Amino acid sequence: MIQLEYFTPADFEQLISWIDSPHLLMNWAGPMFNFPLNHDKMEWYLQESNELGQSDVFIFKAIDTNTGNTVGHISLGGISEKNRSARISRVFITPEARGNGFARQMLTEVLRFGFEQLNLHRITLGVYDFNTAAIAAYTRAGMQREGVLRDVLKYDDEYWSLVEMSMLQPEWQALHQVA
Numbered sequence: 001m002i003q004l005e006y007f008t009p010a011d012f013e014q015l016i017s018w019i020d021s022p023h024l025l026m027n028w029a030g031p032m033f034n035f036p037l038n039h040d041k042m043e044w045y046l047q048e049s050n051e052l053g054q055s056d057v058f059i060f061k062a063i064d065t066n067t068g069n070t071v072g073h074i075s076l077g078g079i080s081e082k083n084r085s086a087r088i089s090r091v092f093i094t095p096e097a098r099g100n101g102f103a104r105q106m107l108t109e110v111l112r113f114g115f116e117q118l119n120l121h122r123i124t125l126g127v128y129d130f131n132t133a134a135i136a137a138y139t140r141a142g143m144q145r146e147g148v149l150r151d152v153l154k155y156d157d158e159y160w161s162l163v164e165m166s167m168l169q170p171e172w173q174a175l176h177q178v179a
Contacts, residue, residue, distance in 0.1 A: 001105065002062045002105045002106055003063045003065050004113070005060060005063055006050045006060060007049075007050075009039075009042070015073055015092075016037045016039075016042070018092060019037050023155070027128060028090055028091075028092050033045075046059060055079075058076045058079075059075045060075065062109075069097075070094075071102050072093045072094065072102055072103070074090065074092075074106050079118065084120050084121035085120060086118070086122075086123050087123070088111075088124070091106070091107070098133070101137075103133075103134060104137045104138075104141045107143070110123075112172075112176075121168060121169045122167075124146075124164065124166040125138065125166075126162045126164055127163050127165065128153075128162060128163070129161045129162070142175050143166065143167050144166055147164050148161050148163050
């Protein structure tokens with residue numbers, strides 16, 4: 001099982017060590033950062049986050065409750081109070097922790113936070129179409145595939161397409177018997 005905790009400056013070095021190539025950085029964050037990650041970029045990323053009632057982004061690390069190790073990273077941002085919506089992004093599971101269901105659990109906990117703590121109506125995410133393991137994990141967590149944005153990003157000499165997925169609050173409630 002995993003538990004989400006807020007990502008803090010104490011976690012910067014670990015995340016920087018995980019994102020060890022330009023290709024991985026692009027897959028993890030899209031064009032938001034350039035390689036290599038560093039403390040200044042991480043401080044900018046963390047600005048004005050993780051304050052209930054104030055922030056429009058929440059950034060988490062995922063802790064394996066059996067070992068106490070940090071096994072992943074995820075954020076919920078672009079929060080719109082008017083539309084009661086947000087977007088999951090920057091999902092990462094450490095290579096040694098992959099295949100244990102942590103991505104699905106991490107996504108479920110972020111969805112729980114969004115729907116139950118923030119009272120959101122719609123939560124979306126985008127995942128590059130070649131990341132089939134992530135798509136499978138998100139589907140197992142209950143996300144619905146909405147469509148594909150074809151050739152949305154050019155990386156080196158290839159184009160990457162983005163699979164759009166979402167969940168609505170009534171779907172969350174039906175899956176988790178929330179009144």
